[in-house]
Amino acid sequence: MTWRDAALPAGVFAALALAPFLGFGQSHSLTLLARAMIFAMAAISLMLLVGGAGLVSLGHAAMMGVGAYAVVVLDHARITEAWAVLPAGVGATALFALATGAIAIRTSGVHFIMITLAFGQMAFFTASSLALFGGDDGYTLYGRTEIFGARLLEDRLAFHFACLFCLVAAWALVRALLASRFGRVLRAARENETRVRALGLEPYPYRLAAYVIAGAIGGLAGVLLANATEFVAPAYLAWQRSGDLLFMVILGGLAGPHGALLGALAFVLVEEWLATLTEHWRLIFGPLLILCVLFLRGGIAGLLGRG
């Protein structure tokens, strides 16, 4: 563990905590920052799979989607209490991850990419056909999640710090997991599965556990995303969103969860900035993506590490 693994994210978290008081307190900036933090959480959870277990999932947006739709289902039943919404969102996503992961992890390499993509599409089409919750058009929430019946999260600043708290918790959890024996087994199985088996360890349950944990964190991010926008649509589960998440992880670098953190923040902010420049910002963003993958091998974290 070098200073960067702790000091760099600590600096980023401090900056995020201070941002509302340093001239980023308007509602537009806070909305953007909340979005960035939520995607950073999802990217960190995906980093556990890609960087830790070597499982390249192209269906991670479905995890956020399941979490978000759990909020929708409860909202439709007029249940908005956090102590019901949070366990439901995280639990539903963990179950979804367990069911799909149990099948997907039997495969490896390209087949794993394809099968996670297929499960993501299944979730997407299911969401599109839920006419009760708006189908393709999406669903507007009656209100944000309440805490003990108090509408605390309606306050933008309170929501900002709730997101920050969850982000720090997700980062700390993934960092601790990767450093633990669990994480070492995952990484060892990624490097050489045969040797891990020869040591008497079966990689499958470790990978499945990682998949479920990553899914649960992604589900939490989904719950927050639904709250941030107070709107949920099948587009949240689109496979392009999964591609975005994967790019955030690679953009940041695979050295540790701080990479995914930096990658996601950079992604969301650059996307926002380009979108203010031109309607056709993807024409700039696409080549940027290709160039990053081509030349920025260690990601942003690697770039900062060299300096």
Added chain:
Amino acid sequence: MTATLLLVQVLNGLQFGILLFLVAAGLTLVFGVMDFINLAHGVQYMIGAYLGATLAALTGSFWFGLLLALPAALVFGLLLEVLVFRHFYERDHLSQVLATFGVILVLNQGVKAVFGAAPMQMPLPEALSGGVRIMEGLLYPSYRLAILAAGLVTAGLLWFLVERTKLGMLVRAGASNAPMLSALGVDVRRLFMMVFGFGAMLAGFAGAMAAPILSVEPGMGDNLLILAFVVIVIGGIGSIRGAFLAALIVGLVETIGRSMMPDLMRLFLDPSAARQTGAALASMLIYIVMAAILAFRPAGLFPVRT
């Protein structure tokens, strides 16, 4: 559900399957020979449709449009190969996924910038705008039959090319063991460029043929791409035969499932719930088929590498 309706659905399913096959054929060869995962292949289909529609409008003739779209799609595919893809052959799948994802972003947006977000229309050719009486009380559009026929002829040519010519032999050898082929003195890179260009042209051909019956719009290739991936995974990566069979299975399951599922559900549920569950199940059906096939044959129906 009458027999007539079922026949129409089967024909529609076969026709969709053939289009899928034309897209999947290039994808599976590119994947098989170079182990290169190309998400941007669906974009080739979209480009083919746009090229076809634009060139048909310019020349005033569907046939000239289709004819000119083929070389244009080929050139476009080779251009992408030289500009982007060839820099990623040695990289891992993750980098390939992301780089080709970037290409999708650019091209979808580029098409939107050039042609606008509104769907484009390509008129049906005069000679094929009518219908064919297949049986009593069933008039089937002749253009759809023409797509089916053209697809089958192309599939036959492709089979001949891959199974009966020297070039095809090299492609098959490359799919089963590329390093060995390279060690035997074959320029795998050049072979791959040919395969790539050819695959791009097939996808473009599918796009141009589908243009008159579908709406030509940005992002039209994305959903087809996912289905094409399902096809090559079911069929076995690198196998043309597998891709053909799997494409027909996926085309039929998708089309027939979509029309029959809601009716089937009505046996168990009330009409509105049946419509909803039926639609959800129908879209999930091919993924369920894929999971079932992979559970029994993890490498697909016709695995190339053993």
